[in-house]
Amino acid sequence: MSSIKDPCIGVCKFCEDVCIGCGRTQREIKAWKKLDKDEKRAVLAQADLRLLTLDATGRRKKK
Incomplete structure (x- = not known):
């Protein structure tokens, strides 16, 4: 089995402790x-839920 890839997309900007790039x-x-x-x-x-709350969807790469 393959491991789950790190969702970081290099945006690394935070809004209330949540990265707007990956949502973590x-x-x-x-x-x-x-x-x-x-x-x-x-x-x-x-x-994913946090990104929806931040209206930041589309920033993470979709599979």
């Missing part, structure tokens, strides 16, 4: 490499 919090970004596959999926799901 600073804590989630720092912990990314230590998370297991299920935890990463959960973070990505939350990140």
Whole structure:
């Protein structure tokens, strides 16, 4: 099985502790490499919701 790719797109600008590029919090970004596959999926799901809240959709690359 392949690992889940880091969602960073190099924007790295924060609005209320949430990156407007990937939707993750600073804590989630720092912990990314230590998370297991299920935890990463959960973070990505939350990140997508945050991007919707910030009206920043379309910044993350779609598969």
